Amino acid sequence: MxxxxxxxxxxxxxxxxxxxxxxxxxxxxxxxxxxxxxxxxxxxxxxxxxxxxxxxxxxxxxxxxxxxxxxxxxxxxxxxxxxxxxxxxxxxxxxxxxxxxxxxxxxxxxxxxxxxxxxxxxxxxxxxxxxxxxxxxxxxxxxxxxxxxxxxxxxxxxxxxxxxxxxxxDAVTAVSGSGPAYVFHLVECLAAAGVAAGLPAETAERLARGTIEGAGEMLYQSPLSPATLRQNVTSPAGTTAAALEVLMADNGLAPLMRRAVAAAKRRAEELSG
CATH class of the missing domain: 3.40.50.720 (NAD(P)-binding Rossmann-like Domain)
Structure with a gap:
């Protein structure tokens, strides 16, 4: 030992x-x-x-x-x-x-x-x-x-x-403590978007779940930053770039995530007295 x-x-x-x-x-x-x-x-x-x-x-x-x-x-x-x-x-x-x-x-x-x-x-x-x-x-x-x-x-x-x-x-609680729920919800949202795009519900959920599992494993194994990994799968003027243009807009995912983490931090502060 x-x-x-x-x-x-x-x-x-x-x-x-x-x-x-x-x-x-x-x-x-x-x-x-x-x-x-x-x-x-x-x-x-x-x-x-x-x-x-x-x-x-x-x-x-x-x-x-x-x-x-x-x-x-x-x-x-x-x-x-x-x-x-x-x-x-x-x-x-x-x-x-x-x-x-x-x-x-x-x-x-x-x-x-x-x-x-x-x-x-x-x-x-x-x-x-x-x-x-x-x-x-x-x-x-x-x-x-x-x-x-x-x-x-x-x-x-x-x-x-x-x-x-x-x-x-308290900030840790808002990022990593509560963070797994954010990822699970991302799978739900990605699957729902797949259904809206015409996929059968079960197929959309399997695709969304497998995508997050695979991306997470890449993060785990790769020494590259998340930004570099994102850039590596984004072809100029391609489909991923079109989607990221929406997600990275001024009212896109980044400010939404900041508000979510801020809300979780405030609640953690309240609970810790």
């Missing part, structure tokens, strides 16, 4: 995102016997995985060895009620990684005063297929070794972007 991975880790909340992270940690070689899972209502899949891999599931806190990393993946609204039991797992050397939306480093520090090293992270939905992007902001007490450890853990579900300040989290 890489030393960038912790010897002991407690995961509190093994739902969809917590479960996706757990699968990622096992995939990159973390020793499952060093992992403790805390979830009042674990799924059958999580319970089976814990039994098969030798992970402790809902043990008494006093039986858990000193915790190197604690990952908090409960619902944000559960923080106040869960805080006393979470505190029991935090020792002076413990790194706390929170993926609770809307809960700031200040919120976490106030409710979990035992935690002196805290990282706030914002993963997105594609983490469930190991293609997520996670933005992370480290509190002042986080050491270089702890940051490297967090980078390895968060990197198990996709790419990691470290933020200079926590203030950027």
């Amino acid at each position: 890489s030393r960038s991975l912790p010897q002991t880790l407690v995961l509190i909340g093994a739902g969809k995102m917590g479960g996706a992270m757990l699968e990622g940690w096992l995939r990159i070689g973390m020793d499952p016997t060093g992992i403790t899972l805390i979830d009042p209502k674990p799924s059958d899949e999580i319970a089976t995985l814990a039994a098969e891999k030798g992970m402790a599931l809902n043990p008494e806190s006093r039986s858990v060895p000193p915790t190197e990393v604690l990952v908090l993946a409960t619902k944000p609204q559960m923080l106040d009620t869960a805080a006393p039991s979470v505190q029991a797992f935090i020792q002076p050397q413990t790194l706390l990684i929170s993926i609770l939306a809307g809960k700031t480093l200040g919120d976490l520090s106030a409710r979990l005063p035992n935690a002196t090293a805290i990282i706030r992270a914002m993963p997105n939905l594609p983490a469930s297929v190991q293609r997520g992007v996670t933005a992370a902001a480290a509190g002042r007490g986080v050491s270089a070794d702890q940051r490297a450890m967090a980078n390895a853990l968060l990197g198990s579900i996709g790419k990691v972007e470290w933020l200079a300040t926590e203030d950027l989290i």
